[in-house]
Amino acid sequence: MKRSRAVLWVFAVVAGLAGGPARSETLSIVGSESMAALVTQWAEAYQAVNPSITFEIQGTGSASAPPALAEGTANIGAMSRPMSDLERSAFRRRAGYEPLGLTVAEDALTIIVNPANPIIAVSLIALDAIFSVTRRCGGPENYSAWGSLMASGDAKWRVALPDIPMLRLSRTAVSGSYGFFKRVGLCDGDFQPSVVELPGFVPIVNAVADSPGAIAYVGSGFVTPLVKPIGILIGDTVLYPRDEAYPLSRRLYLYLSAAPGQAASPTECGFLKFIESAQGLAILHEAGFRPAPPDLSPGITDVCSKP
Amino acid sequence: MFAPNRRRSADRLLSRVIRATSAVVFLVLGGMFVQMVIVAWPLLQELRVAENAPQGSLHDLATGESGPRASREQALGEGLVRAGPKKPVRQTINVGISDLTNEAAAGFPGAASCAKPDLPQLTLSFTLPGALGCLAAFSSGEYRILGAEGPAEDPSNPVGLLPTHHDVRTVPGGRSWLLIGDTAVHWVHLRFTSEGPVLEELKIMPVYAGTVDVSQVTRERWVLITDAEGAVWLWPLLTGSPYRLDLGVAGVTSASWIGARNLRVVLADGHERFLELVGWPPGTLVTRLFKPVQYEGYPHPTHVWQPSASSADEVAKYNLVPLLSGTLEAALIAVLLSLPVAIGSAIYVGFFLSSRRREQIKPAIEVIASFPTVVLGGLAAVWLAPLVVNDLPQIVGAGMLLPLAALAAVAVPNTTRGAGDRWSRPFLLCVVLVPAVIACIWLGVQLGNLAEHAWFGGSLSDWFSQRNIPASQFNAVIVGMVLGIAVLPVIFSLTEDAINECPRAAALGSQALGASKWQSFRDVVLPVALPAIISAVMLGLGRAVGETMVFLMLSGNAPDLNLNPMDAVRNLGATLAIELPEAAVGGLHFRILFFAALILFAATFLLNTVAQVIRQRQRSKHTDQIG
Numbered sequence: 001m002k003r004s005r006a007v008l009w010v011f012a013v014v015a016g017l018a019g020g021p022a023r024s025e026t027l028s029i030v031g032s033e034s035m036a037a038l039v040t041q042w043a044e045a046y047q048a049v050n051p052s053i054t055f056e057i058q059g060t061g062s063a064s065a066p067p068a069l070a071e072g073t074a075n076i077g078a079m080s081r082p083m084s085d086l087e088r089s090a091f092r093r094r095a096g097y098e099p100l101g102l103t104v105a106e107d108a109l110t111i112i113v114n115p116a117n118p119i120i121a122v123s124l125i126a127l128d129a130i131f132s133v134t135r136r137c138g139g140p141e142n143y144s145a146w147g148s149l150m151a152s153g154d155a156k157w158r159v160a161l162p163d164i165p166m167l168r169l170s171r172t173a174v175s176g177s178y179g180f181f182k183r184v185g186l187c188d189g190d191f192q193p194s195v196v197e198l199p200g201f202v203p204i205v206n207a208v209a210d211s212p213g214a215i216a217y218v219g220s221g222f223v224t225p226l227v228k229p230i231g232i233l234i235g236d237t238v239l240y241p242r243d244e245a246y247p248l249s250r251r252l253y254l255y256l257s258a259a260p261g262q263a264a265s266p267t268e269c270g271f272l273k274f275i276e277s278a279q280g281l282a283i284l285h286e287a288g289f290r291p292a293p294p295d296l297s298p299g300i301t302d303v304c305s306k307p
Numbered sequence: 308m309f310a311p312n313r314r315r316s317a318d319r320l321l322s323r324v325i326r327a328t329s330a331v332v333f334l335v336l337g338g339m340f341v342q343m344v345i346v347a348w349p350l351l352q353e354l355r356v357a358e359n360a361p362q363g364s365l366h367d368l369a370t371g372e373s374g375p376r377a378s379r380e381q382a383l384g385e386g387l388v389r390a391g392p393k394k395p396v397r398q399t400i401n402v403g404i405s406d407l408t409n410e411a412a413a414g415f416p417g418a419a420s421c422a423k424p425d426l427p428q429l430t431l432s433f434t435l436p437g438a439l440g441c442l443a444a445f446s447s448g449e450y451r452i453l454g455a456e457g458p459a460e461d462p463s464n465p466v467g468l469l470p471t472h473h474d475v476r477t478v479p480g481g482r483s484w485l486l487i488g489d490t491a492v493h494w495v496h497l498r499f500t501s502e503g504p505v506l507e508e509l510k511i512m513p514v515y516a517g518t519v520d521v522s523q524v525t526r527e528r529w530v531l532i533t534d535a536e537g538a539v540w541l542w543p544l545l546t547g548s549p550y551r552l553d554l555g556v557a558g559v560t561s562a563s564w565i566g567a568r569n570l571r572v573v574l575a576d577g578h579e580r581f582l583e584l585v586g587w588p589p590g591t592l593v594t595r596l597f598k599p600v601q602y603e604g605y606p607h608p609t610h611v612w613q614p615s616a617s618s619a620d621e622v623a624k625y626n627l628v629p630l631l632s633g634t635l636e637a638a639l640i641a642v643l644l645s646l647p648v649a650i651g652s653a654i655y656v657g658f659f660l661s662s663r664r665r666e667q668i669k670p671a672i673e674v675i676a677s678f679p680t681v682v683l684g685g686l687a688a689v690w691l692a693p694l695v696v697n698d699l700p701q702i703v704g705a706g707m708l709l710p711l712a713a714l715a716a717v718a719v720p721n722t723t724r725g726a727g728d729r730w731s732r733p734f735l736l737c738v739v740l741v742p743a744v745i746a747c748i749w750l751g752v753q754l755g756n757l758a759e760h761a762w763f764g765g766s767l768s769d770w771f772s773q774r775n776i777p778a779s780q781f782n783a784v785i786v787g788m789v790l791g792i793a794v795l796p797v798i799f800s801l802t803e804d805a806i807n808e809c810p811r812a813a814a815l816g817s818q819a820l821g822a823s824k825w826q827s828f829r830d831v832v833l834p835v836a837l838p839a840i841i842s843a844v845m846l847g848l849g850r851a852v853g854e855t856m857v858f859l860m861l862s863g864n865a866p867d868l869n870l871n872p873m874d875a876v877r878n879l880g881a882t883l884a885i886e887l888p889e890a891a892v893g894g895l896h897f898r899i900l901f902f903a904a905l906i907l908f909a910a911t912f913l914l915n916t917v918a919q920v921i922r923q924r925q926r927s928k929h930t931d932q933i934g
Contacts, residue, residue, distance in 0.1 A: 087891075136482065138436035165771075193867040195865060197864035211780065
């Protein structure tokens, strides 16, 4: 009897403690892994100013954002590619209105190879021929070894490329970078079935650093000194992610569920205004992204200033 | 001590609780199974034609007001459910119809636009990338490349020949077309080869009665062909042969799409009917999921798993064969690697070891089962994977020589502890075995080095790359190694139980008659325990098939259909983990993933059930014998 009473007391105390502190507002941000670090830094800085708001950030991939927004399990959806027509119509039918998309940053996909690889740049056609099986961008044949790339004229190298087989790495299909690369890099074609898919950019960078024949695309913020970024060859010029005409530039978006004519919720608006502020822009620059062009609409002020 | 009455009622209560719990578990499992079947069931619907009257004009259909839930709408668009007999169809027109006209194919954005010279009989033009110009096809069947300013090639020297045709339909995506002849419809696609761009014919549908009307091609690659006899044929370009639709009307002059699955049929007397297609023509799902399919842009029919297309005009490719083969390949490697160790140790622990030692060692081995495979996978990714890809012969050599370390145990006398003994046998064993193990590993590595120099010219990875055999740190062998550690306690535990439960009387009797311990095991115990050993292996295989996290981290997730164990594989469980979050609830991708999950569930359930039945039969046979 004494033991069971003691057990009851322990339960009561634990249950009381589990009540926890006063309820706080929660912002749930779901979506892109490319933006996860940026969103987390924004969230931490915002929490320093507004401690009453808690954030739940999940960065599995851009494709997880539209269903989460539509079902209401997320407040903000971070996507590294625009929402597709099918996702948009699915959201529209579920919520009754269009999702609201804000462009928050500009980023680029960098092509990385192992540091021992003497290649300097590849053309878009060669990139397509390396990664895809359908070669919709117009390449005449697929490359399975680095040595065969030299005969094509679509690459630039420092010394002769070693004749080792290529190991292609990509993100999984839930990633917005996957969708973007498929659309722009592969001209809507298909990846080769031998392309290795890893669930995040960090494992990809580690794998490229370990394998001499590896090639992969990563978000610019994930490039470390362990891997070597290469440029894109257009004509005779080599373009890098910092150049304006770089073909794999993309925009990063935040999507909200806000009915037309109504402003977004105050919690969301507070966070969005913080993103737009000088502190938010500084965090953006530190993370390696460029700010979005200011003339894009709708802007954050449009969303939040409605009565 | 409980009084006898209290103990009986406590026993009864306990047995009732156990029975209730097992009933609940059974119900939950059954419920899961039923729910998966319900989700996957619409995939098996056979094609039905139903009447449907659309509400409003075509324009209203295009705006798509908010209506039923997204899952139902998407399911409607994909033909998974019917709109209902009296409810009007509310579908957005942009799910299904190709916007492309016959002449202006998509080409390459940014390339110099194809100058459309006023050539007679021009049916198809496609802007090629760069400065290559324009691919133009004519109704006489020849196609050639025109320069941006005009014919670049010698007009009398065409690039290739196609069947003659009088009309063309563009398939969504702009890379393949239907050429409509008088008695046949041809599906051709554009492919860039080392000889330049070619238009290849993929499939042909003979229309013996003569073609009268061909509809646009939907995103699902379905096309309606009306022939001169007034029959309407549905041709699912990717997955099946033409299927004659039983529309219940005769004398059709034209059939056209007004939605992904809705058609409008015009009869000879001028009336029009609106119909809806639900389900799939027979055999298309089996073809799509299990047989090689010819997709646009591919050189030949292939098994492809790539369900995330970057635009709605591209086809999502669902084929389960690469996933099933990858799952089985790594699971078989795991079972093969762990089989000798598990069964060998089970024989020793179950038959040869004294019961005191057995009670100490058996739980220690079974604790391995509780080790999280995620941690094992992470360790292997960081440490073991680079080792496997660079030093495979050394690892194989060390692994093969390691059991020889056990021979060092003969140096320790098999005497019981008597007065005056200072060292216990286990301590002496450790002192002897540890250097023996180190020596064997070193010897194995040297042997591996020798083998590498002798057979592979110094480096196995160079040997692989010279022959263009892909060998990366993402392969089925490393997955098999890690899974082998997870599968080992499963096989060990059940095999050891089976061997230990065999009737001791018969074994002791044979030893009394002069058989050695090994002989009595081999001839008396092993035949009896063999079915249980087989069932243990099946359970181990079931465990390996259902694993997810190890595959996600180590296997490379590449749905490549080849049997090279050093190549990356993709597992059903890992595919579910990756793709279920992004599949729209109720859509085709969602249902196919559940169907794959159902296959996994059924396979492991079957394996486990058969294994348990074998064990039960063996047990009951023994209790009968002993009496």
